[in-house]
Amino acid sequence: MQKLDAPRKISGRKWLLFAICFVSVMVILILAAKPSVSLRPFSLSIKPFGALAAFVLYLSMAFTLCPLPIYLVFPWIIQYFNPYTVAFLGAIATSIANLHDYHIFHRIYQLKGAVKLKEKDFYKESVKWFEKAPFIAQAVVNFSPLPIDVVRLLAISVGYPRWKFALATFVGRFPRYLIIAWGSGLLLKWLDNVMLAVFAILVIAFLLMGLGVLVKKLYRKKTKTS
DSSP states (O other): OOOOOOOOOOOOHHHHHHHHHHHHHHHHHHHTTEEEEETTOEEEEOOOOHHHHHHHHHHTTTTTTTTOOOOGGGHHHHHTSSSHHHHHHHHHHHHHHHHHHHHHHHHHTHHHHHHHHHSSSHHHHEEEEEESSSHHHHHHHSSSOOOOOOOHHHHHHHTTOHHHHHHHHHHHHHHHHHHHHHHHHHHEEEEEEEHHHHHHHHHHHHHHHHHHHHHHHHHHHHHHOO
């Protein structure tokens, strides 16, 4: 079995440079789309590629130390793109977000307190459990809607390869986001149908009230003439 807890050279500067370039490109795409305020609450009316860039940027910033709520943006982005596109790019964005965690916590685990933690029996037992199926464990946790960050942080602490770490995130998040995107689309259709039904009921009620008033006036006029 491959020993995971081995020293690895990880360049935080290279990742920081990548993050700056990535954010810059996404911001340029958003600004190029000429955003405008929408009348709908919690939404931004922009061109499709700008909306997609905003979606990817937002999810890529939702990591452990920046716990942004991600489910609110799915009903918005699903108006522009199909569920497969949303799930695919959303999974990539979350993979980037988890790599932010990887580089941050990799530095944290080098501190003296973290080194002492690795000497504890419960940590060693956790590593033995994790090493049995590290990829599957991370993929399952990323698919689960429960916020189980322990497995991801454990993977970082043992120096699990970054590309496998990111791939496990993608494998778990893609089906999860696909389900959310489908659900968001169905919810929007349901809300549209509900709003249409409410509008129809209000129109019918208004017409019935008007008809009732008209019949009442005609009845009073008839009784007076007779």
